[in-house]
Amino acid sequence: MTTLLHIECSPRKHRSASLEAAHGFIERYRHHRPATEVMTLDLWSEPLPDLDQPAMDAKYAALAGLALSPEQAKAWQRLEALGAPLLKADLIVLSVPLWNFGIPYKLKHFIDLVSHKGILFEFSPERGLEGLLGGRIAVVTYARGLDFSAQSATPAERFDFQKPYVEAWLQFVGITEVHSVTVEKTLLGQDMDEASRRAGAEQAHALADRLAGQR
Incomplete structure (x- = not known):
């Protein structure tokens, strides 16, 4: 049985x-594999804690091999709890809109909270960095309002800080198999928006068909 974690990064809901696009992928995947367990982490309803002094002190105490104070231990346990669903999942789906050429601040906040030694990666002088999410698959559905083709006024090579960042982070925490669906031009009129969403749905369904057949 596949355990699927969907991390929702947009507050716009329907x-x-x-x-x-993410819902289309998940529904199609479950059509093929109805026993799939789906967990959802909505970053807009989840009370994300601050990465405050107790949490940072806990991080550096752990790096130094020191015992944590009760306050530090409590802060660290909150971070471990946020990272736990990622470790439980076999398949991680992220639905990520583009905000000001990058990712929503809620996703960056979440990444900062869980990307620590002992939570999503390990490090030693002998072995270097080792992501703890190895063997998992990630699917990322991206949405963008503008045209990011090479001929546009906002070519991805210069303006895309969304997809490269997300996929660099996924690789850092150990996920080497990453698939993506990109829905662009959603702000360029209703006809273009609808056509882009239809194309995104077709891509998401085709990807679900392929991945469900492999597992």
């Missing part, structure tokens, strides 16, 4: 193109 209006969100990234969520629409």
